Amino acid sequence: SQQGEEDPQALSIQEGENATMNCSYKTSINNLQWYRQNSGRGLVHLILIRSNEREKHSGRLRVTLDTSKKSSSLLITASRAADTASYFCATELDYYGQNFVFGPGTRLSVLP
Amino acid sequence: EPEVTQTPSHQVTQMGQEVILRCVPISNHLYFYWYRQILGQKVEFLVSFYNNEISEKSEIFDDQFSVERPDGSNFTLKIRSTKLEDSAMYFCASSESTSGQSNEQFFGPGTRLTVL
Numbered sequence: 001s002q003q004g005e006e007d008p009q010a011l012s013i014q015e016g017e018n019a020t021m022n023c024s025y026k027t028s029i030n031n032l033q034w035y036r037q038n039s040g041r042g043l044v045h046l047i048l049i050r051s052n053e054r055e056k057h058s059g060r061l062r063v064t065l066d067t068s069k070k071s072s073s074l075l076i077t078a079s080r081a082a083d084t085a086s087y088f089c090a091t092e093l094d095y096y097g098q099n100f101v102f103g104p105g106t107r108l109s110v111l112p
Numbered sequence: 113e114p115e116v117t118q119t120p121s122h123q124v125t126q127m128g129q130e131v132i133l134r135c136v137p138i139s140n141h142l143y144f145y146w147y148r149q150i151l152g153q154k155v156e157f158l159v160s161f162y163n164n165e166i167s168e169k170s171e172i173f174d175d176q177f178s179v180e181r182p183d184g185s186n187f188t189l190k191i192r193s194t195k196l197e198d199s200a201m202y203f204c205a206s207s208e209s210t211s212g213q214s215n216e217q218f219f220g221p222g223t224r225l226t227v228l
Contacts, residue, residue: 033216042203042221043155088155100217102147102155 006089006103014111019076021106023089024069030092032065033100034074037086046074046087079110114138116220118204124226125194133189133223135204144187145205145217146179148172155203161187194227201225 006023013019023032034046047063049056049072055064062075076083086107090100117136125131137144146158159169161179178190187206191198201224205217 035219043205043219045216045218048216090155100157102157104154 006087006106008106009104010107010109012109012111013079015079015081017079019079019083019108019110021074021087021108023072023074023103025072025089025091025101026070027093029067032063032072033090033092034061034063034072035088035090035102037088037105039085043088076108079108081110081112084108084110114218116204116206116218118202118220118223120223121221122224122226124228127196127227128193131191131194131225133191133202133204133225135187135189135206135220136185137187137204137206138208138218139185141206141208141218143167143207144179144181145207146189147203147205147219148200149203149222150197150200158189158202191225194225196227199225199227 006021011019029051031048031050033048035043036046037043047056047058047061049063049065051067053065060077063072065072072089074087086105088102088105090102092100116138119134123131142162144161147155148158149155156172157170159173159179160167164181176192180188182188187204189202201222203222204220207217
């Protein structure tokens with residue numbers, strides 16, 4: 001698998017349900033970040049979690065990081081139709097400095 | 113709120129032509145980046161730039177690509193002789209530099225490049 005690989009590739013849920021997306025990576029990281037991309041638009045930063053942190057919250061978003069398993073999860077609670085987008089995890093590798101490696105993304109569809 | 117801007121939003125060019133994609137990073141940021149995203153694929157790192165020189169580049173960033181900060185505000189990506197496979201969305205990003213820490217990268221809205 002590639003560095004920063006999300007699963008599932010696509011997720012379809014009903015409004016109000018929770019959505020969980022996972023990201024796995026292969027090498028040591030400084031931090032891991034989650035981004036959202038609405039179709040054809042730019043990337044919007046959601047959350048940054050550092051390698052010494054285990055969990056972070058921001059509004060309806062909850063991110064966990066397990067460095068022993070080299071994995072992270074993004075949970076969106078009480079999803080809304082406006083959450084429909086692609087979600088990417090990006091890992092900042094500790095030997096590359098500030099350059100990110102993006103996964104292929106999870107396409108989330110929230111149905112009204 | 114400060115933001116990264118990119119122009120044009122869409123560029124159409126003929127194969128073999130030169131294109132310049134422009135970005136205005138956030139004014140107090142010191143690190144600048146270009147990424148590309150081929151339609152339906154993941155975002156790929158191209159190059160990072162700091163203190164008026166390239167600090168890191170990927171294997172995608174070959175001799176056809178160059179970057180420049182021609183003045184205090186613009187950051188440009190030039191593709192010398194475009195190929196069909198250069199068609200993609202190109203994102204500029206910038207981050208504030210703080211010694212010993214990593215920082216959030218702020219992304220622009222992207223320029224869609226179409227090579228015919």
